[in-house]
Amino acid sequence: MHDTHLHHEDHLESSALLKDIVIGMSDGLTVPFALAAGLSGAVDNTSVIVLAGIAEIAAGSIAMGLGGFLAGKTEQDHYNSELKREYWEVDHLPQKEREEVKDFFAGLGLSEDVQEKATTELIKDKDRWVEFMMKHELNLDKPDPKRARKSAFNIGVSYIVGGLVPLSPYFFVDEATEALKFSVVITLACLFIFGFFKSKITGVNPWSGGFKVMLIGAVAAATAFGIARLIEGK
Amino acid sequence: MHDTHLHHEDHLESSALLKDIVIGMSDGLTVPFALAAGLSGAVDNTSVIVLAGIAEIAAGSIAMGLGGFLAGKTEQDHYNSELKREYWEVDHLPQKEREEVKDFFAGLGLSEDVQEKATTELIKDKDRWVEFMMKHELNLDKPDPKRARKSAFNIGVSYIVGGLVPLSPYFFVDEATEALKFSVVITLACLFIFGFFKSKITGVNPWSGGFKVMLIGAVAAATAFGIARLIEGK
Numbered sequence: 001m002h003d004t005h006l007h008h009e010d011h012l013e014s015s016a017l018l019k020d021i022v023i024g025m026s027d028g029l030t031v032p033f034a035l036a037a038g039l040s041g042a043v044d045n046t047s048v049i050v051l052a053g054i055a056e057i058a059a060g061s062i063a064m065g066l067g068g069f070l071a072g073k074t075e076q077d078h079y080n081s082e083l084k085r086e087y088w089e090v091d092h093l094p095q096k097e098r099e100e101v102k103d104f105f106a107g108l109g110l111s112e113d114v115q116e117k118a119t120t121e122l123i124k125d126k127d128r129w130v131e132f133m134m135k136h137e138l139n140l141d142k143p144d145p146k147r148a149r150k151s152a153f154n155i156g157v158s159y160i161v162g163g164l165v166p167l168s169p170y171f172f173v174d175e176a177t178e179a180l181k182f183s184v185v186i187t188l189a190c191l192f193i194f195g196f197f198k199s200k201i202t203g204v205n206p207w208s209g210g211f212k213v214m215l216i217g218a219v220a221a222a223t224a225f226g227i228a229r230l231i232e233g234k
Numbered sequence: 235m236h237d238t239h240l241h242h243e244d245h246l247e248s249s250a251l252l253k254d255i256v257i258g259m260s261d262g263l264t265v266p267f268a269l270a271a272g273l274s275g276a277v278d279n280t281s282v283i284v285l286a287g288i289a290e291i292a293a294g295s296i297a298m299g300l301g302g303f304l305a306g307k308t309e310q311d312h313y314n315s316e317l318k319r320e321y322w323e324v325d326h327l328p329q330k331e332r333e334e335v336k337d338f339f340a341g342l343g344l345s346e347d348v349q350e351k352a353t354t355e356l357i358k359d360k361d362r363w364v365e366f367m368m369k370h371e372l373n374l375d376k377p378d379p380k381r382a383r384k385s386a387f388n389i390g391v392s393y394i395v396g397g398l399v400p401l402s403p404y405f406f407v408d409e410a411t412e413a414l415k416f417s418v419v420i421t422l423a424c425l426f427i428f429g430f431f432k433s434k435i436t437g438v439n440p441w442s443g444g445f446k447v448m449l450i451g452a453v454a455a456a457t458a459f460g461i462a463r464l465i466e467g468k
Contacts, residue, residue: 026297026301027297027298027301030293030297030301031265031290031293031294031297033293034289034292034293034296034297035269035286035289035290035293038285038286038288038289038290038292038293039285039286039289042285042289043282043285048277048282050465051272051273051276051277051462051465051466052269052272052273052286054272054461054462054465055268055269055272055273055276055458055461055462056265056269056272056290056458058268058272058454058457058458058461059264059265059267059268059269059272059454059455059457059458060265062268062450062453062454062457063260063261063264063265063268063450063451063454064261066449066450066453066454067260067261067264067450070446070447070450073446074433074436074438074443074446077438077439078436078437078438081437081438082437105352108352108356108362108366109355109356109358109359109362110352110355110356111355114348114351114352114355117348117351118339118342118344118348118352121343121344121345121348122342122343122344124343125343128342128343132342139375141373199308202308202312203312203315203316204308204311204312204315205311209308212304212307212308213304215300216296216297216300216301216304217297219296219300220292220293220296220297220300221293223292223293223296224289224290224292224293227288227289227292228285228288228289231284231285231288232285
């Protein structure tokens with residue numbers, strides 16, 4: 001077991017950026033891969049597949065990036081509206097809110113006496129009281145205003161980088177099923193490597209993690225391929 | 235302002251399912267919409283668009299659904315590995331872990347005396363101590379084992395339902411740019427309605443929320459359309 005301080009800081013620092021990269025890249029590797037595989041089952045010409053793939057990467061990166069940005073903004077709005085409500089409750093229903101603070105301490109297994117003392121001390125400062133309710137009753141952390149913008153960018157770029165991997169063979173190979181073979185090999189390899197490191201960082205078994213991520217891609221691609229074949233009656 | 239009990243319960247009950255529907259449907263409405271729009275800018279025949287759209291919906295719903303499922307499993311693995319580590323730390327570095335509990339109470343603004351008493355009482359029970367560290371040091375809640383499966387299903391189905399909306403005109407109209415017009419109208423309307431209710435539930439301004447969601451779809455579709463035109467040199 002290594003140093004706990006490092007463990008905790010690692011945990012906090014890496015988690016936001018990594019979460020974004022994981023969100024963007026796992027979808028970026030998977031969905032354009034499966035779309036290209038599906039089309040390879042139905043059309044012979046790779047130019048349509050390249051076109052559809054690039055349109056998908058553009059659409060997906062914007063939807064995820066802009067989506068992430070606006071989700072961040074919404075989180076801030078939500079936080080602010082709940083904050084207003086908690087101030088209102090502390091002003092108008094102080095007895096009830098006081099009970100909730102005491103319940104929290106009771107839940108930690110403290111004695112009646114210490115519960116009472118801790119509650120009395122905590123609610124002396126109204127701002128601290130509200131902050132406490134936000135965090136421990138509603139489980140809401142104050143969102144970082146810069147996060148939304150950074151997050152949007154990270155997710156969008158990760159999606160594009162991920163999406164170009166499965167699509168790249170279609171740029172160079174004319175026959176769709178031939179390109180698909182290269183795409184399957186490099187994408188499944190990338191998905192495995194990606195899943196492996198993602199798992200290593202989050203502290204779970206990297207081999208099974210890599211396998212799981214690869215499995216999602218394979219199932220999605222095989223299903224899209226099968227459905228496209230069915231539609232085309234091939 | 236309405237009853238706080240209801241407010242809190244609403245918050246907890248609806249949030250898991252709603253989050254899944256929001257995740258699945260916002261991407262489902264947006265990405266297949268933008269893909270179809272992009273292809274409409276480059277090909278005349280709607281049959282290729284229907285094919286690509288269905289392949290995308292299959293790929294996307296599996297990637298998101300299975301992705302959600304495995305993310306849930308990973309969250310459990312992560313929780314268990316951190317739990318083991320906290321037990322280890324409580325056994326081997328009890329003084330340090332005790333300090334961290336006391337720091338938490340200090341952060342709430344309690345007096346030295348109450349901090350000390352509360353800490354002494356809390357760490358009497360080792361399981362409670364570890365549970366406290368998991369929740370308040372690492373910010374990890376015990377994941378619900380059933381959630382992962384339910385979540386996968388909800389996200390996947392929401393994606394399919396969302397994705398069929400923008401694609402539906404292409405089933406009935408032969409000419410791509412003609413179908414695109416219908417697709418734009420119904421999808422932007424659905425995105426607005428979806429964003430409106432989503433915002434209403436999360437307690438932010440529904441009009442601006444609806445507009446934001448619609449904007450993401452419009453930007454993604456316009457970009458995909460523009461890029462596809464460029465590629466085809468139209």
